[in-house]
Amino acid sequence: MKITDVRVRHVSSDSRLKGVVTITFEDAFVVHDIRVIEGENGLFVAMPSKKMPNGGFRDIAHPIHADMRKQIEDSIIKAYKETLDAEATASVEE
Template identity: 45%
Template structure:
């Protein structure tokens, strides 16, 4: 499966910096991804919904680290390009994945105030 398009909608909130949508193989779109400025740098949050207990659950997400990295790289590259076009072009410091597992860093605290996947 190939990512064939990424669209970015900039936001200027404390943590939420953009919404993104991705098209796969020119035939399937996923909306509601978020670019978050977290404590360890920028990262991509998958589309989610708020549960009754107040926590968030991903609606769609990659099931392996390779695809997660590809999604994060493509979205953050598109985000950086959109920032440059808007005149706010500073380098995007990306959150680092765990060196041993490749897993994304814990992000629950970074998601406070970022809200569910809406606004697109």
């Protein structure tokens, strides 16, 4: 399955949440609310989830295979870094 679009909304805050992402597959299927989070070992991608009555969380959508997860994570982290670079360039030009 080919990733055809990745859109990142950078979150400017002191929280661990760094961005919210929408990813499109094959120009036909979209997944919203994927989060980019700053963890102890760097950035990681958290799939959209909902809070359960017991207080835990359950993924709403997630890849089944490790290679698809890697493809999604790599695409999202790359797009996130490109967004940061574009924002930095725009602020320098102002």
